[in-house]
Amino acid sequence: MAQPEASATITVFTQGHGMRYWLMKAEPEELGIADLAALPTQTVGWCGVRNYQARNFMRDQMQQGDRALFYHSGVKEPGVAGIVEVCSSPYPDPTQFDPKSHYYDPKSKPEAPRWQQVDVRYIKRTRYLPLSAMRAEPDLEGMLLLVRGNRLSITPVEPAHWRAVMRLLGEAP
DNA sequence: GCCAACGTTGGC
DNA sequence: GCCAACGTTGGC
Numbered sequence: 001m002a003q004p005e006a007s008a009t010i011t012v013f014t015q016g017h018g019m020r021y022w023l024m025k026a027e028p029e030e031l032g033i034a035d036l037a038a039l040p041t042q043t044v045g046w047c048g049v050r051n052y053q054a055r056n057f058m059r060d061q062m063q064q065g066d067r068a069l070f071y072h073s074g075v076k077e078p079g080v081a082g083i084v085e086v087c088s089s090p091y092p093d094p095t096q097f098d099p100k101s102h103y104y105d106p107k108s109k110p111e112a113p114r115w116q117q118v119d120v121r122y123i124k125r126t127r128y129l130p131l132s133a134m135r136a137e138p139d140l141e142g143m144l145l146l147v148r149g150n151r152l153s154i155t156p157v158e159p160a161h162w163r164a165v166m167r168l169l170g171e172a173p
Numbered sequence: 174g175c176c177a178a179c180g181t182t183g184g185c
Numbered sequence: 186g187c188c189a190a191c192g193t194t195g196g197c
Binding site: 051052053148149150151 | 177178179180
């Protein structure tokens with residue numbers, strides 16, 4: 001069966017040296033920035049992505065060394081909580097084969113894995129930047145996270161938007 | 174808890 | 186290949 005391709009084209013913005021910026025959503029009930037920081041290796045496999053467009057970003061676009069905004073979703077006040085770094089190549093998400101997993105996909109077979117993941121590494125916890133504050137920031141206009149109707153759990157971030165977020169976080173660009 | 178938005182499924 | 190029904194996401 002052919003896998004659907006992304007219905008809309010989203011440009012992935014690269015800098016001169018090829019590093020890309022991302023935003024990755026996590027539900028802190030499952031994995032928050034504090035949990036990530038407390039893990040022995042401070043790395044985690046970004047499992048559970050079950051959207052083809054988000055999967056394709058990991059599979060086709062992400063590179064080791066890319067930075068990502070770590071975003072808390074599904075909470076009273078969603079927002080950016082930290083920064084992580086992509087630290088692996090894409091590889092099959094093991095939870096798709098685990099019948100006990102919430103992310104189990106009975107249609108995916110080990111010989112033809114449907115879902116991929118990357119590992120990410122904790123870089124730092126930042127000042128909390130709520131979604132509401134991001135919406136109020138003119139420099140973030142057009143950021144995919146803020147575009148009406150967008151539900152992607154992984155989105156590319158334009159360098160200009162990344163710089164604006166770093167400024168709002170009080171972080172060096 | 175609501176519901177808009179949107180992705181997936183499956184009958185035809 | 187169309188598209189209605191259904192399920193999920195995720196902010197509010």
